[in-house]
Amino acid sequence: MEHNDIEKYGITASGKRELLKYLSGERLTRKEAMLAKCYECMNGYTDGKVDCQVESCPLYPYMPFGICKITKRRKLTPEERVEVGKRLKKARAIKKRVNQTEANIIESRARNPLLNVRISNEA
Numbered sequence: 001m002e003h004n005d006i007e008k009y010g011i012t013a014s015g016k017r018e019l020l021k022y023l024s025g026e027r028l029t030r031k032e033a034m035l036a037k038c039y040e041c042m043n044g045y046t047d048g049k050v051d052c053q054v055e056s057c058p059l060y061p062y063m064p065f066g067i068c069k070i071t072k073r074r075k076l077t078p079e080e081r082v083e084v085g086k087r088l089k090k091a092r093a094i095k096k097r098v099n100q101t102e103a104n105i106i107e108s109r110a111r112n113p114l115l116n117v118r119i120s121n122e123a
């Protein structure tokens, strides 16, 4: 599809703006590229905003009007939820400690400029 054809015949739908952006030479994000590809593949959705039904296409789960949406969420049992909660809590505590340690290092270097010199000489 040419830039002019898209503007003339392509209906307003998800992917139009992205495809025009691409054809103008701009860089797209992955999501924009996926939307643009489906828009192009569906010939500007001239037959309507419908499902392409090409389940073999790798982009199908991301097709804006596809029935197959990525809706798979991991179902957790109550025990698994507790375990996940514990792991998250532990990970947050570690992150907090690391941040605090980094802040302490920065603070001590700010107080003692000689420390910076020694470290830079080591490298």
Ligand code: SF4
Residues within 6 Å of the ligand: 037, 038, 039, 041, 042, 052, 053, 054, 057, 058, 059, 060, 061, 063
């Ligand atoms: S998902 Fe459908 S519309 Fe999108 S690129 Fe694949 S075949 Fe084309």
